[in-house]
């Protein structure tokens with residue numbers, strides 16, 4: 001088997017920690033009950049340290065020992081020679097909770113090695129969170145679930161439908177009160193979706209006032225920023241300011257440069273983030289490895305001027321070219337699903353801008369009748385070089401932004417895609433560094449404790465995979481195709497995925513923030 005190097009710059013202290021943890025100079029605690037012994041895997045411990053071939057023993061829901069081990073009576077022994085063993089992947093920006101109470105196998109997550117999903121993203125969360133957590137505990141899924149509290153959920157609770165404006169001081173105080181309740185239910189912190197309707201009209205001051213509440217209990221801030229295109233640079237300044245003024249760790253969700261004229265500027269943006277870190281702002285980011293995103297037809301119009309032909313043309317020229325804009329859902333005319341805007345324009349005998357304006361108007365009319373969103377698109381707007389550069393920044397972790405049965409392949413293939421493309425094919429990341437960005441760094445970025453590393457005493461969330469074959473199979477045409485090369489997945493010490501199938505076990509736990 002090919003050996004993988006540790007990431008450049010892995011601190012010596014981490015390597016020596018791994019060595020002492022694995023070399024057995026402290027005798028491992030004695031087994032007290034039958035467990036699972038995983039023998040002979042290349043163990044990547046999630047810290048970025050070089051892989052080491054050692055045994056890992058699981059007892060109950062925890063990792064009991066790491067080292068040169070022998071089986072105890074009744075142990076299930078897994079011969080993992082030739083495979084790699086990593087901590088279960090932590091998806092710090094997930095929408096896999098949609099339908100999870102009915103689809104508890106969470107195949108989309110497990111098939112790419114995800115054992116913990118972090119939901120409540122983009123300013124949108126289950127409300128009240130406590131109820132959702134109780135439902136999950138009554139009917140657990142295969143994966144662990146943690147959640148942020150969404151700014152939008154809190155804003156809606158206080159402002160009702162009258163949210164297209166700045167909040168007054170007393171309304172902000174009312175939001176702080178609601179937020180405190182959700183934080184005490186165990187939310188990891190505050191999430192915002194400042195590009196979306198409910199968050200759009202909030203001021204930075206409002207967000208800072210709310211972020212301070214999260215900071216007061218040791219929570220964090222995570223954000224789909226106000227703009228990922230026209231106003232990306234100002235949006236980055238805004239999140240840095242929120243981190244500084246609220247004195248809270250901040251994370252940029254699904255970081256991207258989604259405008260042609262921004263392509264190639266990722267080094268400059270990362271330099272700005274590094275400067276902010278040097279100034280004391282704990283800023284991090286997550287990235288998913290696709291050039292295309294999924295959202296609504298209207299998200300690219302911060303002024304909501306969908307009938308302004310000039311703006312529409314700018315969107316198609318700079319942000320989402322018609323040939324790269326695929327209709328994922330369109331209830332007003334379901335036959336358009338799967339077609340590009342360019343193809344639909346041709347069908348209708350129109351130019352793409354005219355068609356785009358018409359499709360938005362038709363879907364909005366329907367949304368008015370039904371009272372809910374009726375469309376979504378997949379649009380190609382990133383450059384692969386920027387994705388690679390963002391992924392390489394030491395302070396980014398991998399996320400999926402995916403769903404259980406969405407039209408975007410990220411729901412089934414994000415983590416395995418990074419292992420195939422960025423580790424094996426282009427070698428942008430070493431294997432230990434990629435694993436760190438899926439586990440140890442991810443846990444640190446969202447404040448999850450006792451998961452994300454292979455260390456005695458930690459929860460036994462584990463992924464056994466073949467580094468030579470692991471790959472995504474999902475594409476926009478077959479978005480729900482499971483990944484390959486993931487051999488087994490354990491959640492809280494229980495095997496939930498083996499031989500390409502989900503087992504009957506449903507050991508997922510709710511992960512609540514522990515108050516500072």
Ligand SMILES: [Zn+2]
Pocket residue numbers: 122224253254
């Ligand atoms: Zn988002």
